Amino acid sequence: MIKHFKTFLFATLVACAGIFTSCDEEDPGPLQDKEKDYSLVDFDRLEMGSAFHIDVEQSNTFSIHVEGDRRNIDDLEVYKSGSTLVIKYEDNANRKHDTYITIRMPRLEAVNFSGASVSTIKGFESDDDLDFILSGASVSQLDAGYRQLNLDISGGSSLRLYGLGDELEAKVSGASTLSAFDYPVRESILDASGASHAKVTVSDDLDVTATGASSILYRGNPSITTNVSGSSTVEKD
Numbered sequence: 001m002i003k004h005f006k007t008f009l010f011a012t013l014v015a016c017a018g019i020f021t022s023c024d025e026e027d028p029g030p031l032q033d034k035e036k037d038y039s040l041v042d043f044d045r046l047e048m049g050s051a052f053h054i055d056v057e058q059s060n061t062f063s064i065h066v067e068g069d070r071r072n073i074d075d076l077e078v079y080k081s082g083s084t085l086v087i088k089y090e091d092n093a094n095r096k097h098d099t100y101i102t103i104r105m106p107r108l109e110a111v112n113f114s115g116a117s118v119s120t121i122k123g124f125e126s127d128d129d130l131d132f133i134l135s136g137a138s139v140s141q142l143d144a145g146y147r148q149l150n151l152d153i154s155g156g157s158s159l160r161l162y163g164l165g166d167e168l169e170a171k172v173s174g175a176s177t178l179s180a181f182d183y184p185v186r187e188s189i190l191d192a193s194g195a196s197h198a199k200v201t202v203s204d205d206l207d208v209t210a211t212g213a214s215s216i217l218y219r220g221n222p223s224i225t226t227n228v229s230g231s232s233t234v235e236k237d
Contacts, residue, residue, distance in 0.1 A: 031097050034070040037063070038078050044107045045084035049115030049136065052087070052101050058123030059104035069097035084110070113138050134159050134176075149185075153178055153196075172196040172214075181219060181237070192216060192232070199237070208234050 041062040048054065064085070066073055072095055078087050087101060108124045114136040122143040124130075129148045134140055134157045143162040151170035153159050158176065161183035168188040172178050176196045184201040192198050192214035199217045200206070206222040210232035217237045218224075226234050 032070040034073045035065065035067045036073055037065050040064060040078065040080055040085060043080055043083050043085040043105065045110040046103070046108070047084050047112040048087040048101070049113060049117050050089050051116045052099050054101045054103070054113065054117055054119035056103045056105070056108070056119065056121040058106065058108070060106055061104065063104040065102040066099065068099035072097060072099050113140060132159070151178065168200065170198065172198050184220070190216060210234055
């Protein structure tokens with residue numbers, strides 16, 4: 001009898017502990033819609049990640065609009081660091097619902113998107129450079145025109161380019177992909193490693209380093225300089 005009672009008491013205590021533990025963990029439950037606008041201005045650089053869905057478009061005025069679950073938006077930090085607009089969560093909790101960020105701005109000089117973010121950027125044209133870092137299994141599409149694009153794509157990320165430029169310099173690593181057939185340039189310097197892939201359209205000069213089973217496909221009739229090792233390839237499409 002005493003043995004059965006001890007067993008029952010232990011099971012009861014375990015069940016109660018489970019109840020109290022579950023009370024401390026918020027169940028995401030259904031989406032709780034919320035929208036919010038931010039009044040920050042005078043930024044020309046973007047830094048964000050956290051699996052955000054990001055839409056950026058050129059405009060004569062600044063605007064930042066966020067939509068998603070109330071709990072996610074209440075946890076957002078949106079601020080400027082110098083001329084960089086930074087958007088991130090205050091903590092790294094798992095989040096069930098997506099957050100959508102819409103940004104309008106006159107000029108864009110640098111992008112740093114990470115953490116499985118999904119983004120589109122369009123409408124920007126400049127005689128200056130654009131520095132673009134894409135990492136952490138992020139996906140992005142850029143439709144723009146810059147004198148020079150400086151790209152760093154890593155961690156299984158993917159970038160697709162549309163538009164027209166003069167120079168393209170790209171480092172593509174960690175099983176990442178650059179698709180730039182629809183962004184013709186005059187000159188390009190490519191460094192592909194770790195089973196990465198790049199597709200480019202180049203008219204004059206193409207300088208390629210490819211290692212670790214990477215592949216480069218190119219269009220156009222450029223003068224080509226290659227440094228290829230392992231089972232990597234450089235081929236005309």
